[in-house]
Amino acid sequence: EAQVTQNPRYLITVTGKKLTVTCSQNMNHEYMSWYRQDPGLGLRQIYYSMNVEVTDKGDVPEGYKVSRKEKRNFPLILESPSPNQTSLYFCASSPPPGGLKLFFGEGSRLTVL
Amino acid sequence: AQKVTQAQTEISVVEKEDVTLDCVYETRDTTYYLFWYKQPPSGELVFLIRRNSFDEQNEISGRYSWNFQKSTSSFNFTITASQVVDSAVYFCALSEARTGTYKYIFGTGTRLKVLA
Numbered sequence: 001e002a003q004v005t006q007n008p009r010y011l012i013t014v015t016g017k018k019l020t021v022t023c024s025q026n027m028n029h030e031y032m033s034w035y036r037q038d039p040g041l042g043l044r045q046i047y048y049s050m051n052v053e054v055t056d057k058g059d060v061p062e063g064y065k066v067s068r069k070e071k072r073n074f075p076l077i078l079e080s081p082s083p084n085q086t087s088l089y090f091c092a093s094s095p096p097p098g099g100l101k102l103f104f105g106e107g108s109r110l111t112v113l
Numbered sequence: 114a115q116k117v118t119q120a121q122t123e124i125s126v127v128e129k130e131d132v133t134l135d136c137v138y139e140t141r142d143t144t145y146y147l148f149w150y151k152q153p154p155s156g157e158l159v160f161l162i163r164r165n166s167f168d169e170q171n172e173i174s175g176r177y178s179w180n181f182q183k184s185t186s187s188f189n190f191t192i193t194a195s196q197v198v199d200s201a202v203y204f205c206a207l208s209e210a211r212t213g214t215y216k217y218i219f220g221t222g223t224r225l226k227v228l229a
Contacts, residue, residue: 033217035219043204043222045217045219050215059216059218090158092158098208098215099217100163101160102150102160102217104159106157107157
């Protein structure tokens with residue numbers, strides 16, 4: 001089944017404890033991206049990647065890192081999480097060209113205490 | 114700068130009513146894409162439609178229709194004869210393609226409640 005898989009789906013952590021949210025797609029898509037969803041703010045793009053080793057900042061990249069070493073994986077790294085990063089996170093991928101039809105993962109709900 | 118405005122935070126309608134969700138965008142680019150995504154209560158996000166800036170033709174898909182007007186920078190979404198299953202949050206989004214990369218800007222979403 002074609003899908004975008006995120007892990008973990010739910011996580012409660014504490015301030016400063018590094019964490020990684022994994023994202024994997026099995027559709028051979030080149031474009032992948034991360035978003036956070038917050039009440040009243042909609043979806044905001046954190047980072048996107050046009051292809052392996054090519055990443056760029058979205059609107060809210062502060063406090064996040066990404067890497068794209070393989071086409072199928074695009075992990076989101078929070079080096080030192082803070083409470084304002086408590087949010088619902090979505091990973092998405094898209095067939096070429098670029099991000100013209102996003103397929104989303106199921107979301108990862110992160111709480112930072 | 115890019116911006117997408119969905120001024121309607123929440124709309125409630127009774128089943129079978131028609132409803133229009135508004136989307137107004139701002140961009141300095143001449144080449145861009147507009148999108149609508151649906152987020153039902155189960156939480157997943159589903160692609161509904163994409164239009165590019167050079168194609169102002171309206172589109173109809175079953176009970177759904179979209180009206181793209183560059184003159185007013187709007188990309189409105191109409192559901193005809195709404196059903197309870199249409200209850201969801203709907204997001205409008207903009208992606209500029211000037212540099213060949215696809216940075217997305219989403220609106221804040223409109224929550225549609227269709228009452229039986």
